[in-house]
Amino acid sequence: MHDHLHVHLNEQPLIWRKASASNPTGNCVELAKLPSGEVAMRNSRFPNGPVIVYTPAEIAAFLEGARAGEFDDLAV
Incomplete structure (x- = not known):
């Protein structure tokens, strides 16, 4: 993981995507x-x-x- 937290681009906007299984209240990345x-x-x-x-x-x-299911225990 990199230590820079903000991405500033002077180019075209980023195309953000999220999983179709995301919570409708916006609880997703x-x-x-x-x-x-x-x-x-x-x-x-x-x-x-x-x-x-x-x-x-x-x-x-x-x-x-x-x-592989290695993170399944983290889901509530």
């Missing part, structure tokens, strides 16, 4: 691919709040673990 190939993540309830940026390898490792 959104992801956007950056021009650099990195992936930005933010809290959908605070779209102007902090953004965490991950490398493609970090996102791939997380998704692999999620698919």
